[in-house]
Structure formats: C-alpha cells, structure tokens
Amino acid sequence: QQQVKQSPQSLIVQKGGISIINCAYENTAFDYFPWYQQFPGKGPALLIAIRPDVSEKKEGRFTISFNKSAKQFSLHIMDSQPGDSATYFCAARTSNAGGTSYGKLTFGQGTILTVHP
Amino acid sequence: KAGVTQTPRYLIKTRGQQVTLSCSPISGHRSVSWYQQTPGQGLQFLFEYFSETQRNKGNFPGRFSGRQFSNSRSEMNVSTLELGDSALYLCASSLRIQSPLHFGNGTRLTVT
Numbered sequence: 001q002q003q004v005k006q007s008p009q010s011l012i013v014q015k016g017g018i019s020i021i022n023c024a025y026e027n028t029a030f031d032y033f034p035w036y037q038q039f040p041g042k043g044p045a046l047l048i049a050i051r052p053d054v055s056e057k058k059e060g061r062f063t064i065s066f067n068k069s070a071k072q073f074s075l076h077i078m079d080s081q082p083g084d085s086a087t088y089f090c091a092a093r094t095s096n097a098g099g100t101s102y103g104k105l106t107f108g109q110g111t112i113l114t115v116h117p
Numbered sequence: 118k119a120g121v122t123q124t125p126r127y128l129i130k131t132r133g134q135q136v137t138l139s140c141s142p143i144s145g146h147r148s149v150s151w152y153q154q155t156p157g158q159g160l161q162f163l164f165e166y167f168s169e170t171q172r173n174k175g176n177f178p179g180r181f182s183g184r185q186f187s188n189s190r191s192e193m194n195v196s197t198l199e200l201g202d203s204a205l206y207l208c209a210s211s212l213r214i215q216s217p218l219h220f221g222n223g224t225r226l227t228v229t
Contacts, residue, residue, distance in 0.1 A: 046219060
C-alpha cells in the first residue's frame, strides 16, 4: 500500500513535443504529491507539487494533473526541450502524523526522458 | 542562499568497515532527511531528524544510524559495510517536517 507506481520507465520525445509521465498510488492517506527532476551527478530537484484539493497545477511548461478518484497523477511537459532530458520522479507523502508515511516521501521508480533536437 | 551540502562526494570503502557521511542543510531549515538511491530499489527513505530527534525511520537494518546536531547539521553512519550498501546517499532538508524537501547532490559510496 506504500507503493507509488510510475510509467513509462523511459520516454523519447521530439523537441517541441509533449512529455507525459504517469503515477498511481494506493495509500489514500497520501496528500502531497511532488515531482522531482534529476540530472546525472546531481540530486533530485523539486519541480512542482500538488495537493488533492486541486485537479491541476501549472508552472511554466510543467503541469500536474491529479485524479483523486482514480488515485492517479501525471506530469505534462509542454514544448519539451533537449535541456529537459533528465530522470523524473513522482513521489507522495502524508500529513497524517499517525501514518507510517508521515514526513517521508515514497518515490516512483523514475522515468528517463530523452528529448531529441 | 546555499543549497544542501553533502561531504564527501565520493567514498570507497571495504566490506566490514564503517563510514560517516555529513550533511549541512539550507540555512534556516530544521528538518533533515536521508535517502538511499540505487538502480534496483530507486529512492528509499532512511530516516528524518527534526530538532535533534529522529522523527521517522525507514526499513533499513540497525547498521544504518544517524544524528542531528543543534545547528541542524546531520550525519549518518553505516557500520559493518556490505557490498549491497553501495549507493548514492542523498540528504534533504526542509523548514519543517511537512515542508518541501530540497536535496543535496549526494555522497556516492562504493563498497568493495
């Protein structure tokens, strides 16, 4: 129940295209869903995050769509650029202090995104 | 503002040895978390500290331990190293336990 399942494992997109990465979760106590971007040799960097009281959040070219009933959320990268080539991780956390996931992020397995020029 | 600083960046140790990794959080951040990243298991939570107290612990053996100092800096220790402990160890800091996490660039540990 603690898992976050992420797909696809890898994704190749042409420059200017839309990259879509999906995540699904089981634990209904999760109430914070961030996305991280990681370049080789670097730590994950927070991209954008959403809470389940909204269905969509947009920051620049990055949009999170959230479907609470389906327990799914996705990251859309519009106008994908070669500089977006990186590994992307979705994650989830609960704010319930009594929950076992309190304070810790449960990560998906990651998606390697390659944007061809 | 300086980010999360982890030292050293690389470590090579022999099986059976112990190792200590260091983390300096972003100034003003009081919560520090540690994660292990491997190709097979991905990113896994080790533990979290806030105000020098361990608030949460992941499913790792007791060989993995940590602590936080009064200035919020943190160390993690792995004793009796095993080959499977080879990984990137990431430290993350946040203002409080439920605030967004900001990661350092990690310490790459290789156990031979």
